Amino acid sequence: MTHRFSARQTLIHAILILGALIVLLPFYVMLATALKSPVEIASGTGGLFGAQAPMVSEDCLMQGGAEAACLTRPVLDNFRQAFTKAPLWRYMLNGVIVTAAIFLLQTLIAVPAAYALAKLKFWGRDAAFALVMFCLLIPVHAIALPLYLMLAHLGLTNSYAALILPWIVSAFGIFLMRQFFLTVPDDLIDAARMDGMGEFAIIWRVMLPTAIPALLAFAIFSVVAHWNDYFWPRIVITGDRSLFTPPLGLREFKGDLDGTFYGPMMATALVIVTPLVAAFLVAQRRFIDGITLTGMK
Amino acid sequence: MATLELKDITKSFGDTDILRGVSLEIADGEFLSLVGPSGCGKSTLLRILAGLESQSAGSVHIGEACVDGRRAADRDLAMVFQSYALYPHLTVAENIAVPLTMRRLRRADRLPLMGALMPGVRRRRADIVRTVREAAEILDIAALLDRKPGQLSGGQRQRVALGRALVRDPAAFLLDEPLSNLDAKMRVHMRAEIAQLNRRLGATFVYVTHDQAEAMTMSDRIAVMMDGELLQVGTPDELYDDPADIRVARFIGSPAINLLPVETDGAGVIRLTGRATVLRAGPVPVAYLGIRPEALEPCDRDPLLSGRARLVENLGSDLFVQLDVPEMPETVTVRLPSDARGKIAAGDLMHLRVRPDRVRGFDSMGLAAPFGAEALADA
Ligand SMILES: Nc1ncnc2c1ncn2[C@@H]1O[C@H](COP(=O)(O)OP(=O)(O)OP(=O)(O)O)[C@@H](O)[C@H]1O
Ligand SMILES: [Mg+2]
Numbered sequence: 001m002t003h004r005f006s007a008r009q010t011l012i013h014a015i016l017i018l019g020a021l022i023v024l025l026p027f028y029v030m031l032a033t034a035l036k037s038p039v040e041i042a043s044g045t046g047g048l049f050g051a052q053a054p055m056v057s058e059d060c061l062m063q064g065g066a067e068a069a070c071l072t073r074p075v076l077d078n079f080r081q082a083f084t085k086a087p088l089w090r091y092m093l094n095g096v097i098v099t100a101a102i103f104l105l106q107t108l109i110a111v112p113a114a115y116a117l118a119k120l121k122f123w124g125r126d127a128a129f130a131l132v133m134f135c136l137l138i139p140v141h142a143i144a145l146p147l148y149l150m151l152a153h154l155g156l157t158n159s160y161a162a163l164i165l166p167w168i169v170s171a172f173g174i175f176l177m178r179q180f181f182l183t184v185p186d187d188l189i190d191a192a193r194m195d196g197m198g199e200f201a202i203i204w205r206v207m208l209p210t211a212i213p214a215l216l217a218f219a220i221f222s223v224v225a226h227w228n229d230y231f232w233p234r235i236v237i238t239g240d241r242s243l244f245t246p247p248l249g250l251r252e253f254k255g256d257l258d259g260t261f262y263g264p265m266m267a268t269a270l271v272i273v274t275p276l277v278a279a280f281l282v283a284q285r286r287f288i289d290g291i292t293l294t295g296m297k
Numbered sequence: 298m299a300t301l302e303l304k305d306i307t308k309s310f311g312d313t314d315i316l317r318g319v320s321l322e323i324a325d326g327e328f329l330s331l332v333g334p335s336g337c338g339k340s341t342l343l344r345i346l347a348g349l350e351s352q353s354a355g356s357v358h359i360g361e362a363c364v365d366g367r368r369a370a371d372r373d374l375a376m377v378f379q380s381y382a383l384y385p386h387l388t389v390a391e392n393i394a395v396p397l398t399m400r401r402l403r404r405a406d407r408l409p410l411m412g413a414l415m416p417g418v419r420r421r422r423a424d425i426v427r428t429v430r431e432a433a434e435i436l437d438i439a440a441l442l443d444r445k446p447g448q449l450s451g452g453q454r455q456r457v458a459l460g461r462a463l464v465r466d467p468a469a470f471l472l473d474e475p476l477s478n479l480d481a482k483m484r485v486h487m488r489a490e491i492a493q494l495n496r497r498l499g500a501t502f503v504y505v506t507h508d509q510a511e512a513m514t515m516s517d518r519i520a521v522m523m524d525g526e527l528l529q530v531g532t533p534d535e536l537y538d539d540p541a542d543i544r545v546a547r548f549i550g551s552p553a554i555n556l557l558p559v560e561t562d563g564a565g566v567i568r569l570t571g572r573a574t575v576l577r578a579g580p581v582p583v584a585y586l587g588i589r590p591e592a593l594e595p596c597d598r599d600p601l602l603s604g605r606a607r608l609v610e611n612l613g614s615d616l617f618v619q620l621d622v623p624e625m626p627e628t629v630t631v632r633l634p635s636d637a638r639g640k641i642a643a644g645d646l647m648h649l650r651v652r653p654d655r656v657r658g659f660d661s662m663g664l665a666a667p668f669g670a671e672a673l674a675d676a
């Protein structure tokens with residue numbers, strides 16, 4: 001290793017740092033806003049953490065609290081409102097149920113489909129794969145209306161099924177897993193057949209365990225997309241607040257007449273993204289460790 | 298344990314014929330090697346036998362039963378693959394146990410958690426662990442049982458792959474070039490171990506290789522395959538001494554047999570580089586003489602061949618001399634005993650003769666052409 005100064009390297013790093021700052025800026029705004037009092041937010045003062053000067057919570061007063069009892073710090077008030085004005089725990093639980101169910105069902109369908117497309121020989125296989133590729137090109141918003149109409153016909157709107165069922169077949173998941181399965185040697189599958197495994201045993205006992213890194217990559221894609229999805233839950237969940245997912249919870253703080261409560265809203269947003277960031281940090285290590293296929297050659 | 302029989306197997310991928318009518322019977326407990334150059338269809342034949350590939354025509358019998366259309370899992374054969382094909386996510390012990398868990402435990406027994414509650418599962422699992430340990434001890438890998446395949450050397454992976462095949466008591470073992478990834482020393486060692494295994498288990502082995510030395514040292518019988526056809530099936534001695542085809546003669550033996558182009562005149566006299574020899578052709582004209590390097594011996598009078606030594610290779614136990622013989626397209630190889638060391642150098646002139654019963658003739662099509670009876674008497 002040499003540690004000589006290199007103008008080229010410095011320039012590259014400067015550009016990368018600039019890019020990282022641009023990406024991180026909205027997160028900074030979210031964090032800072034969650035910590036500040038309404039006055040600081042409105043006037044753009046308070047630095048990174050806000051002054052955290054004692055203040056009287058307006059929300060508390062409106063609920064009929066005494067002035068002394070409503071004396072608090074901005075950060076505490078923002079998070080108190082986030083958890084009390086809306087059933088945030090319930091929304092988070094819904095988020096977990098919906099994203100977990102979607103991912104499990106997607107895996108259940110995508111892995112066998114990908115195995116068939118990658119490793120089995122049957123008539124029309126290439127055409128079937130071409131269709132999967134074609135499905136990758138269809139934007140969600142283009143089929144939202146027909147999907148909604150179908151669910152409405154079945155009487156499934158305002159239910160978990162409406163949140164989950166439209167997403168259980170993931171063309172991207174099938175594509176990603178197929179590409180990975182292509183790299184698994186045919187001999188390994190033949191060895192499994194000689195050992196007495198049927199095709200489904202091969203899928204779950206051989207293909208899936210060797211494909212953990214690919215599955216993790218897909219899990220991140222799928223969970224992030226559906227945990228953060230605002231568009232679809234907004235369409236199919238119209239009344240029942242007990243079915244709200246976390247992004248819908250953000251709407252609670254969009255006061256229509258009396259302005260928007262940015263502090264509690266950003267506190268909620270912070271709570272919502274935390275599990276994702278934590279999960280990503282944990283999964284990141286597995287990505288790197290990932291099971292290698294070196295045992296086969 | 299069972300006999301294996303292939304009847305007139307053909308296989309085509311699209312328009313190309315890979316196997317053209319292969320018939321082969323393998324006796325119970327026999328060690329049969331299938332040899333041939335790369336791409337001749339050895340693996341394809343083995344895969345058809347195993348049920349991993351379906352034949353275009355012909356039938357496969359295991360024991361008394363015709364197994365066409367039976368899945369690989371139901372044919373009760375064990376196979377070792379060219380690439381080992383170990384499960385990368387399982388430990389050595391788990392790898393070896395897979396064929397047993399798949400066969401001895403029912404579907405419900407194999408479920409995680411639930412399975413442990415099923416009656417008799419604990420005892421059967423203990424049995425499996427014991428069988429795995431026994432197999433590991435035979436192959437000297439008991440110390441590696443907790444490792445993953447990625448942490449093993451090539452030779453160790455090889456033995457794990459063998460272990461996975463031999464924990465079961467299958468109708469036959471199919472081995473597809475199992476030693477091709479090993480270094481020379483390891484290969485010789487494993488060669489002996491596999492041959493020993495065959496004797497100890499008394500099981501039927503079909504062993505694919507393109508290394509004729511492996512086939513010669515291990516087999517009861519060898520089947521030589523080329524371009525999708527079996528040229529000859531016989532014991533190592535038969536193949537070495539009496540090749541039925543010039544391609545078999547060329548393939549078996551190292552260094553290779555000397556093939557000398559000759560002419561047969563109207564009287565049946567075989568002429569080498571224009572000169573008449575003492576050899577007489579039988580009913581079929583002879584176009585090539587096949588002479589093993591050790592069949593040639595130095596002489597003072599009436600040589601069959603004379604030439605100058607181009608290269609002398611000293612192996613310690615033997616001496617191989619490459620001779621440039623005038624008017625002969627290729628050099629002639631002679632094997633001399635070790636006491637000839639130091640007595641011959643490159644550039645020396647050598648005269649060689651051969652015992653007529655150690656010469657084999659081939660016709661212009663490459664098929665064995667026997668000499669006439671009086672040919673040998675005359676010589
Ligand atoms: N699935 C397939 N589709 C088309 N051709 C194939 C297929 N499998 C094998 N072949 C062809 O069949 C021929 C024989 O292949 P095979 O694997 O049986 O050779 P081999 O004798 O085992 O060679 P090696 O010693 O290199 O392993 C080869 O020419 C190969 O290209
Ligand atoms: Mg092969």
